[in-house]
Amino acid sequence: MPRGMGRGYGGRYWTPGGFYGLLDLLILIGILYFLVKLLLVALPYALxxxxxxxxxxFLRGPGFRGFF
Structure with a gap:
């Protein structure tokens, strides 16, 4: 048996329902909500x-070739 599989290898399958599936879904929704809020806050500063x-x-003209 490969290392790290544990004793339940091949015994049970993961089902999307149940408490842990709901918990995973809530965590993913929270992460997406945080990323969208972060984008909305940072977008005006970046623009x-x-x-x-x-x-x-445009104000410096074509003759100046600096780093910034």
């Missing part, structure tokens, strides 16, 4: 930074 960098590159 503002991109706009400022583009504006600075």
């Amino acid at each position: 503002g930074l991109i706009i400022l960098l583009m504006l600075r590159s």
Whole structure:
């Protein structure tokens, strides 16, 4: 028997119902909710930074070749 399989290898199958399936579903929904909220908070800051960098590159002109 491969290591790490335990004593119940091949005995029972995982079913999507039950308490642990519901717990997994709630955890996944919570993670997705957190990521969407984080995106909504961070998106205006990222867009503002991109706009400022583009504006600075237009104001400096074509002669300047710096890192930022």
